[in-house]
Amino acid sequence: GAVVSQHPSRVICKSGTSVKIECRSLDFQATTMFWYRQFPKQSLMLMATSNEGSKATYEQGVEKDKFLINHASLTLSTLTVTSAHPEDSSFYICSASDFILRKAFFGQGTRLTVV
């Protein structure tokens, strides 16, 4: 079964609203989770590193005020797309790494469409 659960799998929202995406590690504690986005026909792009109990680390070019990340527990990280615009429409995926097993586990992804 899935060891990382991402929810929702699809969401459609109106411009200007905010959308929250959840990423949960089910079988292990993840002090670090990662958020990625993918535009059509492009590679996965790392957006930010989510650290439990501290501020997220954002990649260059990713607006931290637009993509709010909260990692309040060892099993849950959330990504909130604030004041969404149509150009935020994309596929968002989270991952969590079990560094003992040296394996990365991925969520199912969230297809966000902003209309």
Next chain:
Amino acid sequence: KNEVEQSPQNLTAQEGEFITINCSYSVGISALHWLQQHPGGGIVSLFMLSSGKKKHGRLIATINIQEKHSSLHITASHPRDSAVYICAVEGGGNQFYFGTGTSLTVIP
């Protein structure tokens, strides 16, 4: 059975060796990705390919659509190549399927 199978799961090599990591998949795909994750770091995309072969530095990725198989090659391996390498395929409807990863250790 997983939609994406990678082999080997773990690999140890001497510096300078030629390395091959294999990926087989069972679903129809629009693209295949090779990803790399260094210890403690996020995953970065190495290649995205849908046919043929791509080369970047010492890394080469090939894909055979008919055989549903891809390989990632590393020439003249170096300790800094030590990482987990993940094969991921894009199916229809933005469905991603991920391999379990290959943990590579290159010894000086």
